[in-house]
Amino acid sequence: MSERLDEQARHMLRETKLYCTEARVAILRVLLEANGPLRQDQIAGWESHKLNKVTVYRTLDSLAEAGLVHRAFLQNRAWHFELADHCSEKQCHPHFTCTNCGVTRCMTDISLPLAKIPQKGYVISRQQVRLEGLCPACA
Amino acid sequence: MSERLDEQARHMLRETKLYCTEARVAILRVLLEANGPLRQDQIAGWESHKLNKVTVYRTLDSLAEAGLVHRAFLQNRAWHFELADHCSEKQCHPHFTCTNCGVTRCMTDISLPLAKIPQKGYVISRQQVRLEGLCPACA
DNA sequence: TCAGAATATGCAACTGAGTTGCATATTTTT
DNA sequence: AAAAATATGCAACTCAGTTGCATATTCTGA
Numbered sequence: 001m002s003e004r005l006d007e008q009a010r011h012m013l014r015e016t017k018l019y020c021t022e023a024r025v026a027i028l029r030v031l032l033e034a035n036g037p038l039r040q041d042q043i044a045g046w047e048s049h050k051l052n053k054v055t056v057y058r059t060l061d062s063l064a065e066a067g068l069v070h071r072a073f074l075q076n077r078a079w080h081f082e083l084a085d086h087c088s089e090k091q092c093h094p095h096f097t098c099t100n101c102g103v104t105r106c107m108t109d110i111s112l113p114l115a116k117i118p119q120k121g122y123v124i125s126r127q128q129v130r131l132e133g134l135c136p137a138c139a
Numbered sequence: 140m141s142e143r144l145d146e147q148a149r150h151m152l153r154e155t156k157l158y159c160t161e162a163r164v165a166i167l168r169v170l171l172e173a174n175g176p177l178r179q180d181q182i183a184g185w186e187s188h189k190l191n192k193v194t195v196y197r198t199l200d201s202l203a204e205a206g207l208v209h210r211a212f213l214q215n216r217a218w219h220f221e222l223a224d225h226c227s228e229k230q231c232h233p234h235f236t237c238t239n240c241g242v243t244r245c246m247t248d249i250s251l252p253l254a255k256i257p258q259k260g261y262v263i264s265r266q267q268v269r270l271e272g273l274c275p276a277c278a
Numbered sequence: 279t280c281a282g283a284a285t286a287t288g289c290a291a292c293t294g295a296g297t298t299g300c301a302t303a304t305t306t307t308t
Numbered sequence: 309a310a311a312a313a314t315a316t317g318c319a320a321c322t323c324a325g326t327t328g329c330a331t332a333t334t335c336t337g338a
Binding site: 193194197216 | 313315317325
């Protein structure tokens with residue numbers, strides 16, 4: 001229920017010491033409702049919210065900086081954003097994109113081992129995996 | 140030596156039944172020389188080639204369609220292109236990007252196991268891995 | 279609880295990667 | 309060498325994402 005999600009969003013914002021503004025609550029709610037990566041325009045237009053584009057980008061920036069949100073792999077020149085849960089500190093879940101219908105889905109139930117770089121001196125802080133292929137509907 | 144690379148480029152084009160044009164040879168040569176993913180502007184400006192932007196994009200499109208070149212993960216909204224060697228059919232080598240200096244490097248010597256999707260019906264045709272962190276110079 | 283400080287928002291105008299239409303040039307085929 | 313097939317270049321466009329700046333909102337401390 002929406003009251004519930006609002007409260008959850010507000011809680012997340014307070015936890016991370018971010019100003020608890022209407023836009024941030026709204027955007028977090030959208031991301032809580034949607035369980036998958038969304039583009040800016042999808043977030044802005046969610047249920048006739050009609051949020052301002054600049055606000056959406058700036059809000060997502062601050063949410064990402066606070067670690068509440070992750071930027072997912074680009075597809076067609078547009079960033080995708082999603083909640084940062086289901087992610088370990090070093091690795092986000094893989095994303096699967098269907099090359100036919102274009103749908104992107106979070107594969108929260110798979111994880112690959114972290115890569116090891118044989119050369120000395122590298123520090124890996126994050127690993128992202130993208131899968132491409134056909135979804136069940138298109139295969 | 141450059142004659143050599145030109146010949147190699149021409150050979151690759153003939154093999155894939157692509158018209159053997161000046162631009163294609165030049166661009167393949169750049170990619171053969173550089174061993175890492177390059178952006179369009181880097182390719183266009185390589186050694187004062189001054190190739191036309193549209194031509195570069197279209198050439199890379201055809202090279203990618205022919206399987207000679209791969210599009211690598213986006214970084215800062217710009218595609219990166221590189222030769223498709225060192226790649227198995229299903230998996231390209233991982234890319235490492237330094238979050239401090241921004242350098243991207245191909246990790247041709249690592250490879251992760253292919254993900255397995257437990258849900259029925261998915262066909263994975265390609266897996267890409269991106270690593271972020273600090274390079275030896277910045278660590 | 280309210281003023282002032284801190285921060286977020288919205289608008290309009292911009293940036294820059296990538297694309298498209300179309301006329302022309304180049305490559306291949308016959 | 310001519311015709312058919314394809315590639316190139318230009319200019320003008322699209323569209324995601326950004327920036328400056330004036331205004332509004334949220335928080336904090338007396």
